[in-house]
Amino acid sequence: EVQLLESGGGLIQPGGSLRLSCAASGFNFRTYDMSWVRQAPGKGLEWVSSINDNGRIANYADSVKGRFTISRDNSKSTLYLQMNSLRAEDTAVYYCAKVDTAMVINFDYWGQGTLVTVSS
Amino acid sequence: QTVVTQEPSLTVSPGGTVTLTCASSTGAVTNVYFPNWFQQKPGQAPRTLIYSTTEKQSWTPARFSGSLLGGKAALTLSDVQPEDEADYYCLLYYGGAGYVFGGGTKLTV
Numbered sequence: 001e002v003q004l005l006e007s008g009g010g011l012i013q014p015g016g017s018l019r020l021s022c023a024a025s026g027f028n029f030r031t032y033d034m035s036w037v038r039q040a041p042g043k044g045l046e047w048v049s050s051i052n053d054n055g056r057i058a059n060y061a062d063s064v065k066g067r068f069t070i071s072r073d074n075s076k077s078t079l080y081l082q083m084n085s086l087r088a089e090d091t092a093v094y095y096c097a098k099v100d101t102a103m104v105i106n107f108d109y110w111g112q113g114t115l116v117t118v119s120s
Numbered sequence: 121q122t123v124v125t126q127e128p129s130l131t132v133s134p135g136g137t138v139t140l141t142c143a144s145s146t147g148a149v150t151n152v153y154f155p156n157w158f159q160q161k162p163g164q165a166p167r168t169l170i171y172s173t174t175e176k177q178s179w180t181p182a183r184f185s186g187s188l189l190g191g192k193a194a195l196t197l198s199d200v201q202p203e204d205e206a207d208y209y210c211l212l213y214y215g216g217a218g219y220v221f222g223g224g225t226k227l228t229v
Binding site: 035037044045049060095104105106107109111113 | 154165167209211213216217218224
């Protein structure tokens, strides 16, 4: 059974930093792309960042470029999101998602999310 | 900035059929955008229904189908059930620029 478990969320002051983790199990983590998607309270989904299977290619939404860094440790089956220079508008539930990109694009499995609140 | 547009809200009667659409500000949506469709109910994580325009997940009910319609990606729900009331989001792929979600459609049954 595929499982994605996010952690690391919490209350952080504006300008602060936070690192989210997503522990994966139930599939061969090192062979799949992974993504972070967020949802501000009462708002829609926003794609944040994606990383390819070997961690060498990453891309970011303009809203987080230069502040957030996605990474992965395939030996630990864990995805990360380092978030720096946090702003109030970064307040959201952050989901990690497994992405099948073998001839398709399929965001097939999602975690339950971790809440990040940026506030003084 | 690329914008993906969905109907903000739609209402359908039980047993009816409804089509949700997903348009791109860059032009017609085609298969190279690999449209994904997600269902989200209150307090829950999104659940993928459709990927790569028409493909269903193993858990996707048969009454859900994906297509391209008039330059947009489309999600059609047939024989709508009360449990289909939810928010629905589309996602489009823009190559090196990543992905963009639509604003979501609130479906009322």
